[in-house]
Amino acid sequence: MELMDREFCKIFWEDEELDYAYKGSIGMSGGLLCTWTSSCFIMESCLDRTGALEIKGFWGENKVNCSVVNVYMPCTRTRRYEIFKEWKEIYPLYEDYILCFAGDFNTVRSSCERKGRGMATSFQECDYFNDFISTCGLEELSLRGRKYTWYKEDGSAMSRIDRVLINEIGIEKWSSITLSALPRTLSDHCPIFTRNRMIDWGPKPFKVKNSWFLMRDYDKMIEDFWNKTCIQGTAGFIFKEKLKFLKSELKVWDRKNCSTMDHKAEEAKKNILELDIKAEAVGLSAKEIVV
Numbered sequence: 001m002e003l004m005d006r007e008f009c010k011i012f013w014e015d016e017e018l019d020y021a022y023k024g025s026i027g028m029s030g031g032l033l034c035t036w037t038s039s040c041f042i043m044e045s046c047l048d049r050t051g052a053l054e055i056k057g058f059w060g061e062n063k064v065n066c067s068v069v070n071v072y073m074p075c076t077r078t079r080r081y082e083i084f085k086e087w088k089e090i091y092p093l094y095e096d097y098i099l100c101f102a103g104d105f106n107t108v109r110s111s112c113e114r115k116g117r118g119m120a121t122s123f124q125e126c127d128y129f130n131d132f133i134s135t136c137g138l139e140e141l142s143l144r145g146r147k148y149t150w151y152k153e154d155g156s157a158m159s160r161i162d163r164v165l166i167n168e169i170g171i172e173k174w175s176s177i178t179l180s181a182l183p184r185t186l187s188d189h190c191p192i193f194t195r196n197r198m199i200d201w202g203p204k205p206f207k208v209k210n211s212w213f214l215m216r217d218y219d220k221m222i223e224d225f226w227n228k229t230c231i232q233g234t235a236g237f238i239f240k241e242k243l244k245f246l247k248s249e250l251k252v253w254d255r256k257n258c259s260t261m262d263h264k265a266e267e268a269k270k271n272i273l274e275l276d277i278k279a280e281a282v283g284l285s286a287k288e289i290v291v
Helices: 077-094 123-135 168-173 210-214 218-228 235-257 259-281
Strands: 018-023 032-037 041-049 052-059 064-072 098-104 114-116 138-140 157-159 162-167 178-181 192-195
Touching: 018 041, 018 052, 032 041, 032 052, 032 064, 052 098, 077 123, 098 168, 123 138, 157 259, 162 168, 162 192, 210 218, 218 235
Parallel strands: 064 098
Antiparallel strands: 018 032, 041 052, 052 064, 098 162, 114 157, 138 162, 178 192
């Protein structure tokens, strides 16, 4: 991830008040992206740290000091130790901040968070990680839905290396916060989803599937529908009404042309979920392991 702009961010989160910060990829590691609603969080500074991207600013109507650290820790144990040591030294500077670490820590807190072939756990490594959490006054959110968050591609190993850590002020301010693991698809990591409260945003006004653009007659269908639909009124009203009717037309077209593709995608996700859960509990048979 070398280049980033607002339009790319809107692929993940379509919000007119969207703001973002990113850190480009280094070597084989992926980049880091943070997005937020500017009316809810005002960024004061963006810090490119080793193994992390830190966003500092003010959260909520009361403009509470807040720092969110998007984490992608190095695979090298000694480098992780250096990062933990640095944070233990500077954490007193955050005594009046909400401090939240979230992401891939590339390490575990105990041996029970790893399972499978070649997944030996260093107790010293666990001690370093736990000492960092304790010294910085952090609490870990309990994970719902999964025991592990990373799975080797052949299902022979798994671990919980993705997590969210929050300090006492954050727990107090976000008293209803929860953490869930979502089903994984192409990635070897499960997405983790943090929510402080349930908000019903209502139905989405419009939805587009990327697969539609690969269909041969998609562009022609849109053009023909748009040209043949006649509505009277102001330009803004005409545009809104055409989109509303196009939404209904697309639902019919999608069921007719893409139902098989959608069914296969859902079946694939279901199979991955079932295999992950079985791997966590009893392991996979030779026939179930995909190399």
